[in-house]
Amino acid sequence: MRGHITDPGAEGGLALRELPEPEPSPHDVVVGVGAYGLNRGELALLQQRTDGWRPGQDVAGTVLTEAADRSGPPEGSRVVGIADGGGWSARVAVPSHRVAVLPEQVTFEQAAALPVAGLTALRTLRQGGALLGARVLVTGASGGVGSFAVQLAAAGGAEVTALVSGKHRIGALRGLGAGNVVTGIGEDAGPFDLVLDGVGGPVLAEAIHRLAPGATLVAYGIAGGADRTPLAFYDFAAAPLARLVGFFVYASGEDTFGRDLGVLATLVDRGRLDPQLGSVRDWAETTDAVEALRRRTVTGKTVLTVPN
Numbered sequence: 001m002r003g004h005i006t007d008p009g010a011e012g013g014l015a016l017r018e019l020p021e022p023e024p025s026p027h028d029v030v031v032g033v034g035a036y037g038l039n040r041g042e043l044a045l046l047q048q049r050t051d052g053w054r055p056g057q058d059v060a061g062t063v064l065t066e067a068a069d070r071s072g073p074p075e076g077s078r079v080v081g082i083a084d085g086g087g088w089s090a091r092v093a094v095p096s097h098r099v100a101v102l103p104e105q106v107t108f109e110q111a112a113a114l115p116v117a118g119l120t121a122l123r124t125l126r127q128g129g130a131l132l133g134a135r136v137l138v139t140g141a142s143g144g145v146g147s148f149a150v151q152l153a154a155a156g157g158a159e160v161t162a163l164v165s166g167k168h169r170i171g172a173l174r175g176l177g178a179g180n181v182v183t184g185i186g187e188d189a190g191p192f193d194l195v196l197d198g199v200g201g202p203v204l205a206e207a208i209h210r211l212a213p214g215a216t217l218v219a220y221g222i223a224g225g226a227d228r229t230p231l232a233f234y235d236f237a238a239a240p241l242a243r244l245v246g247f248f249v250y251a252s253g254e255d256t257f258g259r260d261l262g263v264l265a266t267l268v269d270r271g272r273l274d275p276q277l278g279s280v281r282d283w284a285e286t287t288d289a290v291e292a293l294r295r296r297t298v299t300g301k302t303v304l305t306v307p308n
């Protein structure tokens with residue numbers, strides 16, 4: 001079968017070539033990939049694993065071989081799933097507890113945008129408890145995780161403030177449910193009961209100063225770069241008992257990935273969650289799509305389609 005593999009000699013360090021078929025464990029389904037999504041985290045891994053690595057976590061497609069232990073959906077099911085690599089390929093093995101069957105109306109392109117970003121948004125929001133009436137700040141709001149988080153928080157009844165990187169991104173937030181879209185965290189912003197931060201550095205430092213007493217700040221990414229955030233006890237003067245949570249999606253309960261992917265796919269089916277497909281391209285253009293994500297020219301999610 002064909003698929004992507006890192007190769008230091010290939011253009012952009014990534015080649016589409018003939019690869020061995022997946023070797024499923026008894027608990028894996030083999031998915032014939034219809035579409036796959038890109039994640040910012042994969043950009044760093046592509047630079048580290050430059051030779052012989054097969055990337056790809058977010059996949060949607062059809063079950064070609066059901067799990068030998070009968071734990072997953074049957075052959076022919078349309079599914080979304082989160083693979084342990086190898087998803088930028090025609091076929092991939094995925095543990096059956098990490099897939100969800102797709103509602104008929106949800107396309108593979110929509111579904112492929114969901115896994116890492118959607119699960120991160122859903123599960124970081126859960127860190128803050130009840131959303132009804134909560135004042136929530138989402139940084140990096142035009143990004144993959146951010147645009148899901150804004151919509152899910154609004155659907156849960158929160159008062160959402162969306163922070164974007166500049167005026168050019170404000171339009172992208174229209175219709176996602178944020179009550180307020182801002183390009184900076186001013187002194188008058190907040191206070192917030194829950195902050196989701198995927199940008200880091202100075203943005204994280206400013207957000208800490210806008211916390212309400214007892215608030216939760218979930219730090220999950222560093223899309224703005226690896227600058228460290230200085231922190232002192234006094235930063236919590238206005239927010240006693242606030243807590244900081246370092247969030248890692250793969251440590252957030254992998255056994256229920258499939259169930260939560262089902263939650264997200266159902267919301268898409270009901271028109272309550274829009275996967276914000278910023279770029280949908282043929283898989284032969286994966287190297288260019290990776291570069292566009294790296295240059296921050298995409299708003300929302302990037303998805304590649306695999307020809308039958």
Ligand SMILES: NC(=O)c1ccc[n+]([C@@H]2O[C@H](COP(=O)([O-])OP(=O)(O)OC[C@H]3O[C@@H](n4cnc5c(N)ncnc54)[C@H](OP(=O)(O)O)[C@@H]3O)[C@@H](O)[C@H]2O)c1
Binds near residue numbers: 039
């Ligand atoms: N911990 C986990 O389990 C986990 C899971 C998923 C993602 N992540 C991490 O979370 C981060 C976000 O992921 P993603 O998939 O949402 O990435 P993404 O789609 O690239 O979105 C990143 C967002 O951050 C914004 N941004 C970047 N630099 C900024 C800056 N200096 N100031 C203000 N905003 C800035 C971008 O705005 P522009 O588009 O305007 O540039 C964009 O809205 C990444 O670091 C990723 O690796 C971690």
